[in-house]
Amino acid sequence: MSDIPFLDLTEQGRSLRPAIDRAFAEILDSGWFVRGPNVEAFEAAFAAFCGARHALGVNSGTTALQIALMACGIGPGDEVITVSHTFAASVAGIIHAGATPVLVDVKPDTYTMDADRIEERITDRTRAILPVHLYGQPADMDPIVALAAKYGLRVIEDAAQAHGATYAGRPVGSLGDVACFSFYPGKNLGAYGEGGAVVTSDDEIAHQARLLHNHGAETKYEHIVVGYNFRMEALQGAVLGAKLPHLSEWNRLRQERASWYDEGLAEADVVTPKRGERSTHVYHLYVIQAEDRDGLQADLGRQGIGTGIHYPIPVHLQPGYAQLGYGRGDLPVTEHLADHVLSLPMYPELSRDGVERVVEAVTAACPGKTAVDG
Numbered sequence: 001m002s003d004i005p006f007l008d009l010t011e012q013g014r015s016l017r018p019a020i021d022r023a024f025a026e027i028l029d030s031g032w033f034v035r036g037p038n039v040e041a042f043e044a045a046f047a048a049f050c051g052a053r054h055a056l057g058v059n060s061g062t063t064a065l066q067i068a069l070m071a072c073g074i075g076p077g078d079e080v081i082t083v084s085h086t087f088a089a090s091v092a093g094i095i096h097a098g099a100t101p102v103l104v105d106v107k108p109d110t111y112t113m114d115a116d117r118i119e120e121r122i123t124d125r126t127r128a129i130l131p132v133h134l135y136g137q138p139a140d141m142d143p144i145v146a147l148a149a150k151y152g153l154r155v156i157e158d159a160a161q162a163h164g165a166t167y168a169g170r171p172v173g174s175l176g177d178v179a180c181f182s183f184y185p186g187k188n189l190g191a192y193g194e195g196g197a198v199v200t201s202d203d204e205i206a207h208q209a210r211l212l213h214n215h216g217a218e219t220k221y222e223h224i225v226v227g228y229n230f231r232m233e234a235l236q237g238a239v240l241g242a243k244l245p246h247l248s249e250w251n252r253l254r255q256e257r258a259s260w261y262d263e264g265l266a267e268a269d270v271v272t273p274k275r276g277e278r279s280t281h282v283y284h285l286y287v288i289q290a291e292d293r294d295g296l297q298a299d300l301g302r303q304g305i306g307t308g309i310h311y312p313i314p315v316h317l318q319p320g321y322a323q324l325g326y327g328r329g330d331l332p333v334t335e336h337l338a339d340h341v342l343s344l345p346m347y348p349e350l351s352r353d354g355v356e357r358v359v360e361a362v363t364a365a366c367p368g369k370t371a372v373d374g
């Protein structure tokens with residue numbers, strides 16, 4: 001039996017190869033390698049996809065976070081509330097903007113920001129709340145947006161794992177003041193290299209982000225602020241523009257595979273993902289919890305089934321983030337998840353047989369009570 005990789009990017013976009021080859025050839029002939037018409041066309045299409053007025057292509061999700069915060073006027077002395085159960089870049093982006101991350105716990109069922117933990121951490125220095133739409137599922141935005149309104153805070157979405165997901169019928173990217181996306185190859189919408197986007201319907205945030213990402217330049221040699229070079233490359237704009245029309249179908253295929261897992265694992269002694277009442281989930285990752293997670297991962301590995309752990313060490317316990325002053329025990333749900341989560345193979349091209357083999361292997365390793373008693 002062939003192995004089932006955790007992620008296989010070789011199939012996706014194979015059918016788009018002729019169109020992408022053509023776009024690449026045009027770019028090589030034009031000699032225009034940074035931004036240009038492919039990036040501009042993608043920005044317009046991605047803004048529309050997110051139900052927002054502006055999308056700015058940048059060179060990563062991390063830089064998108066940094067300049068989204070800076071474009072909101074957030075910097076040194078300011079506090080931004082986010083989660084520790086996320087990819088480290090969510091927190092790094094805040095530090096790169098010069099602000100101080102304040103970390104709160106997540107909910108034990110949906111794994112996204114626990115809005116009940118926010119208010120106790122708001123101080124007179126708090127400027128923004130930065131929820132992460134983790135694993136492909138939007139955070140529970142209504143209470144977050146309500147708290148932000150009450151205290152006059154910005155809401156900045158980290159949507160790097162949730163392209164196309166919705167909350168209360170609205171797409172991520174349109175749920176706060178500004179949203180940040182990553183197009184790292186493994187994301188639901190992936191470039192053939194690095195990429196990201198800042199998405200907003202606020203003209204002033206869009207303008208500031210655009211300045212910051214391109215040397216602070218209003219016109220070619222007029223630098224309004226000290227900026228960065230965070231521009232998107234033309235080749236990535238071409239790839240993303242060719243892929244975007246297929247994203248909704250790819251997300252649907254992910255949801256179908258998730259429903260196969262949900263059904264198949266009903267008898268296994270593992271926790272399957274729970275969907276928030278108002279959310280659609282685009283399953284960037286299909287994450288279960290198992291009592292003996294490390295044993296299960298090793299067992300699956302021996303059978304040629306690839307898995308991942310997202311994330312094994314919470315950001316607040318990472319050596320690089322010791323400066324934030326947290327310790328073990330500060331965020332109990334986050335710490336529990338770090339020891340129990342396991343991400344199963346998930347991508348649109350994953351076969352039904354593949355899902356069934358994973359289900360059988362997980363169920364054999366973690367038999368449910370009924371199986372044991374019977």
Ligand SMILES: *Cc1c(COP(=O)(O)O)cnc(C)c1O
Pocket residue numbers: 059060061062063086087089090132158160161181182183184195196
């Ligand atoms: C991938 C990711 C990022 C960072 O994106 P890069 O493009 O890798 O810089 C930020 N936040 C989350 C939640 C991510 O998954």
